[in-house]
Amino acid sequence: MKLPDFLAPLFHNYDFEAIDGQKSYKFVIKTVLTYGDWEQIEWLFECYGARRVGEVFKEDYYGLQTLPASSRKLWEIAFIKRPLSKNGNMQPKYRCRH
Known part of the structure; x- marks a missing residue:
């Protein structure tokens, strides 16, 4: 699949x-x-759909x-429903500040 010129x-x-x-959809999506x-x-x-874009991002x-x-x-x-904290653990998406 040829990419449109405005992506050049x-x-x-x-x-x-x-x-x-x-063939290089992951590279294209990330870029x-x-x-x-x-x-x-x-x-x-x-072009790729929200599901595929989301899968590449999550990977x-x-x-x-x-x-x-x-x-x-x-x-x-x-x-992402539950983001990673700085130490790599899952944390709630929205949390109160203390």
Whole structure:
């Protein structure tokens, strides 16, 4: 699957024409979640669907955490019911401050 041209600026370090959106979907999803603007993110959810995008995010979130912390914190709101604490334990999504 060829990616639309308006995504090319996100992949300036790569040969954009060689990226297959189907084979490299995890790479594409993580890149757009991290660097994409509103139009690019809308395309991402229309193309791959919220379920697949969420699965890729969760795999990274609970795994190697390759996404930048700022992106993880933003998308955590959308996809994670019980966020990880700094020590890796689960904590309630919303909690009172004391």
